[in-house]
Amino acid sequence: MIPARPRAARGLHVARRLRAAGAHLRLGPMPWLLALAATALGVSRLLPAGDGLAALCGRLSLVQLADPAARALVLPAPGLLVGGWVLMVLAMMPPLVSAPLAHLWQTTPRSGRAVAVALYGLAYLGVWILAGLALVPLALLLASGSAALPLLLGAALIWSASPPAQAARNRCHRMRWLPAGRARAARAALGHGLAHGGACLAACWPWMLVPLTVQTGHGVAMVLVAAYLLAERGMQAAPALWRVPPGIVAFNGLLPPGMRRITGLRRFGPGLMSDGFAEIPPQPRTRP
Amino acid sequence: MAGTRKDIAKLNGPWSDEMLWYARAVRALQGRAPADRTSWWYLAAIHGIDIPGWVQQGIVPSAGTLPPQGEQDLIFNQCQHAGWFFLPWHRGYLAAFEAILDAWISAQPGGPQDWALPYWNYLSDSNPNGRAIPPEFLDPTLPDGSANPLSQVRRNGMHVLGPQPWFPGDISLSAQTRSLPFTAAPGTEGYGGAISGFAQQGSLTGAVEGDPHNRVHVMVGGVQPVPGWMSDPDFAALDPIFWVHHCNIDRFWAAWMSDPANQQEDSGAWSNGPFPRQFLMPNPAGGGNVFLPGETLPGGALAPAYDDLHDGTGIPQVVAGGPVTEGVMITSKQAGGSALLGSNSAPLTVAAGPAATEIAIPATAATEFAAPPGLGPEPRLYLNLEGVRGAAAAGVLQVHLRLPGADGGLRLVDTVALFGLGKASSTEGVHAGNGLSLAIDITELAREVQSAAPGALERLSVELSQPGAPETEITVERVSLYRQDMG
Numbered sequence: 132m133i134p135a136r137p138r139a140a141r142g143l144h145v146a147r148r149l150r151a152a153g154a155h156l157r158l159g160p161m162p163w164l165l166a167l168a169a170t171a172l173g174v175s176r177l178l179p180a181g182d183g184l185a186a187l188c189g190r191l192s193l194v195q196l197a198d199p200a201a202r203a204l205v206l207p208a209p210g211l212l213v214g215g216w217v218l219m220v221l222a223m224m225p226p227l228v229s230a231p232l233a234h235l236w237q238t239t240p241r242s243g244r245a246v247a248v249a250l251y252g253l254a255y256l257g258v259w260i261l262a263g264l265a266l267v268p269l270a271l272l273l274a275s276g277s278a279a280l281p282l283l284l285g286a287a288l289i290w291s292a293s294p295p296a297q298a299a300r301n302r303c304h305r306m307r308w309l310p311a312g313r314a315r316a317a318r319a320a321l322g323h324g325l326a327h328g329g330a331c332l333a334a335c336w337p338w339m340l341v342p343l344t345v346q347t348g349h350g351v352a353m354v355l356v357a358a359y360l361l362a363e364r365g366m367q368a369a370p371a372l373w374r375v376p377p378g379i380v381a382f383n384g385l386l387p388p389g390m391r392r393i394t395g396l397r398r399f400g401p402g403l404m405s406d407g408f409a410e411i412p413p414q415p416r417t418r419p
Numbered sequence: 420m421a422g423t424r425k426d427i428a429k430l431n432g433p434w435s436d437e438m439l440w441y442a443r444a445v446r447a448l449q450g451r452a453p454a455d456r457t458s459w460w461y462l463a464a465i466h467g468i469d470i471p472g473w474v475q476q477g478i479v480p481s482a483g484t485l486p487p488q489g490e491q492d493l494i495f496n497q498c499q500h501a502g503w504f505f506l507p508w509h510r511g512y513l514a515a516f517e518a519i520l521d522a523w524i525s526a527q528p529g530g531p532q533d534w535a536l537p538y539w540n541y542l543s544d545s546n547p548n549g550r551a552i553p554p555e556f557l558d559p560t561l562p563d564g565s566a567n568p569l570s571q572v573r574r575n576g577m578h579v580l581g582p583q584p585w586f587p588g589d590i591s592l593s594a595q596t597r598s599l600p601f602t603a604a605p606g607t608e609g610y611g612g613a614i615s616g617f618a619q620q621g622s623l624t625g626a627v628e629g630d631p632h633n634r635v636h637v638m639v640g641g642v643q644p645v646p647g648w649m650s651d652p653d654f655a656a657l658d659p660i661f662w663v664h665h666c667n668i669d670r671f672w673a674a675w676m677s678d679p680a681n682q683q684e685d686s687g688a689w690s691n692g693p694f695p696r697q698f699l700m701p702n703p704a705g706g707g708n709v710f711l712p713g714e715t716l717p718g719g720a721l722a723p724a725y726d727d728l729h730d731g732t733g734i735p736q737v738v739a740g741g742p743v744t745e746g747v748m749i750t751s752k753q754a755g756g757s758a759l760l761g762s763n764s765a766p767l768t769v770a771a772g773p774a775a776t777e778i779a780i781p782a783t784a785a786t787e788f789a790a791p792p793g794l795g796p797e798p799r800l801y802l803n804l805e806g807v808r809g810a811a812a813a814g815v816l817q818v819h820l821r822l823p824g825a826d827g828g829l830r831l832v833d834t835v836a837l838f839g840l841g842k843a844s845s846t847e848g849v850h851a852g853n854g855l856s857l858a859i860d861i862t863e864l865a866r867e868v869q870s871a872a873p874g875a876l877e878r879l880s881v882e883l884s885q886p887g888a889p890e891t892e893i894t895v896e897r898v899s900l901y902r903q904d905m906g
Contacts, residue, residue, distance in 0.1 A: 150687055151693070154694075237605035308896050310765060311779065312764050365696075367616075370847055377492075380492060
């Protein structure tokens, strides 16, 4: 029988959960991808203060955005905007493709691994960078005022809970085995990257608006959102139904109790929520 | 507390006390509501559940009788296959099941206090009838004349395990008797499977999972006219024979660990379990607990006790009359490095007729397998079927190598049981449609092929077919060859 855990052992349980997380963060290319993300985050912090992407959010109206003269007055050089967005993508997205990159590496001949991974990565990042053409203007418009953060965070959570987002996450789990032949393999790697980039964009796009609402602590917001998206990516595929956002389910047990009350998991039992450990309290025996 | 698990054939049967209490307990659990965490239906759904299919077959009256979606997301659809958590997850699952049955049995008037789940020893050395489904799972009634819950199931397969026209292969102890690492390198075989996260269908099937586990599932469940419950992970645990089958698979693992020549995986990523989703099981009080793979190892809270680790396991008794314990050689050991040598260039579709394809590998790689093996560690060669998909719940594939020339002929590589084919192929559920993937060690066969037809390995001709009269297609995204260093 699986033993019930006494309260004294629960600290140990959380420590083991963290060790499990740590062990999985060391698997495959994840350490390299985390290093890439950290580097991009560091470089983005070096951008001139006040000219960064986050500093601009909410300063524009739709009229200003449509008027070239007004836009020129408010916006910095396009290069800085593009650079800010690319760095944001590089700081948040690479860890999400650890599993497909490991799969590609392991299932491709040694002579073709570097090309396959490079093509996949370029295609994946290309989708995200192009998405900036729509997402950055959207953020510039929406991320205004003190209500922007809770509103966009709520919208992102609702999106994560929705069937289309789950269907997109399912496509992120889809793997491909590259065929023999350099040209065929290259086309397949590009297609795989485009497909995963598209699926990832469909699953995560509202979350990318959230850090843009935060001017003080923009970097911290990027890290928190990236960690949430990584947890969501780590959850298995599931039928495309309305559900508790998988990232919340993933962090359940490690979240503070106040946060847990918004997850909808309370109905699983008060013990689960009050203790923060995945132990189901006894239920009344029911008969048909 | 559960007692020692015993061989059904060595109990005082048919209808020994142990089996009679098993049947009574199954009936009691079947009387509980589907949302009751100790009900038969809830326990089976932890392995896997196809809700529309269950409602259609009348297994549950409606989806509304199941627990809320949030609870389902945490505890249903947990079974771990084609990855290194296959064995520990099923061990924890058996322990939870056994504890719930034991709690009910020990509370009954006259119920034993040390009941334990028996095992079906289908490869027993001492029982020539071991391959036959134990009669308790076939009798329509219990000795008292009441309906037998152990036989009220959908089975369309064999009553005696062994080759049939629709499954021209057999079960074996091959996983037990070969020298295998626990964890498989990519494209190779390991006893327990490849590294995986929380995965109902991971990237590569382990050796003991492929044979005999998958084969027994498909042999008992069958594939036509429709697959029985045992052939589909979303229904399999509804069949009471599932539990005695898995008890024997678990005993295989216990026996494997008892052999000092084998080394059990114990790295942090394995022993602390997957992240973020955890392994969660109900307890007899209707509560639940998380368990970790490390707790299933010898000395852990979930390590079971068996009456015999040698009869029918392929693991000899090292010390005659010695204690029955699991192994002490628990270390972290990875398999040797592996790499893809070559693959075919387009997906294959296997319908009623066979489908053929070719794999080209460098001549230097092929010559490695031309000479007879030397004294030192030799590289191994694995034929992989990757991304095997189909609409049927289960399937069977025969794999042949075709030798060049008009009279080259076919050499059988293997007959594989595709347990859970449909579930693994669905893009709507928990598998993302990645299908099944498996590796077959063809090192010795490759040497034979090279010897019979020098150069044949450089352009290896592979033929896949479905035996019998298949009604649905099976597609294979890629057929490939991997090489593994064994030094």
